[in-house]
Amino acid sequence: MAPATSELVRPPCLKFKGNLVAITTLELLYYDPTGLSEALEEKIAQAPALFTNHPIILSLEKYDDAEVPLPDLRMIQSVVRNAGMILVGIRADAPEQISEAQKAGLPVFPPAKNGRSPETTEANAEDMGRSTETSSAPKQEEAPATRSAAPAELPTPQNLVITQPVRSGQQIYARGGDLIVLAPVSAGAELLADGNIHVYAPLRGRALAGVRGLESARIFCQSLEAELVSIAGQYKISEDLTGPHWKRPTQITLNGEKLSLTDI
């Protein structure tokens, strides 16, 4: 009887939790392992502390190479590893690509093609120095002084200041720093930051602070009308936000595993 009781009172050893994590996506357009290797190394040299052991997803959605119809994923995996980053999966929908990924032991994620934020992958691809044919990153991404390479040893926080409205379908990511937005953020838009997010206007879209796990990250907004807010993966959707803080200046912090809202 005793063992049975202890079995009963013992808490389960795991919990399933819904979590959102932002991961850099590399968009491969054609097969060029040397070019890929150079681009990755260059990126790491700019900010070693930020990119070493950085997880990466490889997107094959726009892959179009007549000479190499199916890229050698094991080769790419080792190129990425040699550059000091970690390939954690593939984004693809063609059956040959999926079976190739399975052979290489890589998880397959569904394509973002028809998803909410096609701009994102391209913005990230650009971030990683792997250029796409036309960069469709929101124009704000080119805000001054935000894309300057950090000095090799001392990565300074890369804060991003946006002065234009962030519209539905756009996504902005402040990698390695805070995101400060001085204009409305529409429903259907998404803000991401490794640090804090400040919105000095109505926040109607999604805001994800501390996307690489910083639990002390905070979200500040002048009017809370968000579809979703998240800190370090813990999130609340608008249903949970429509209370006394709705449409009011609000601060959101993470306390333990709970997001708390306070007036500002």
Place this chain on the structure above:
Amino acid sequence: MSKIIVVTSGKGGVGKTTTSASIATGLALRGHKTVVIDFDVGLRNLDLIMNCERRVVYDFVNVINGEAALSQALIKDKHSDKLFILPASQTRDKDALTQEGVEKVLNELSKTFDYIVCDSPAGIEHGALMALYFADEAVVVTNPEVSSVRDSDRILGIIHSKSKRAAMGLEPIKEHLLLTRYSPERVKRGEMLSVQDVEEILSIPLLGVIPESQSVLTASNQGVPVIHDEISDAGQAYLDAVARLLGESKEHRFLDLPKKGFFKRMFGGTA
């Protein structure tokens, strides 16, 4: 220098073609040499509203492909000698609009026209991108409902990030909000968003509010752009919008329910 104005919306059926026809006509009525281009390849519409469908011989795609000269494809409007229409092809698809081809045609048109009005297809795909890519100004046509506002918001993001002006780091496209099919009555009943709601969400300057009006349907069935109907509320609202586009300041009208007169108040609205 000619000015390129795109009439766009994201969402379909909100009144882009109606607006393109009336704004182009209005600019011509004000003495500006104007051409209106139908970018809705495959779904010709503008020529019906402008009542010139039987005079279409060559179209926009023919000109892009070098199968016809621009002068052969341009159709002169029946009402105004300052207005021309460049119709869309009915038999091709939107991929026939290449960026180089569109640019070549626009460059040639800008030599002789003051205004080039581009009637965009719905959506955010190739055809819509081509219509807005070279624009100097954008008229974003929106209906007072959530889905239309969301799509307008989306198209504004694209105007900001994917137009030529954005790509070249030039001064951004000048954006105008045109709220169409507005019904103060339905706003009052809470069935539609108000002007203020839409302005607040999109936060771009308001060019005009076009009321929901039977006259639009009548006009399009007759093939006469509604702006010619100066007695109708929609016609007047378009005249005001054109004046504002030309830099004049005009107070917004048709935003509220008409005030009931003494008799109506006393005896009720209907006889």
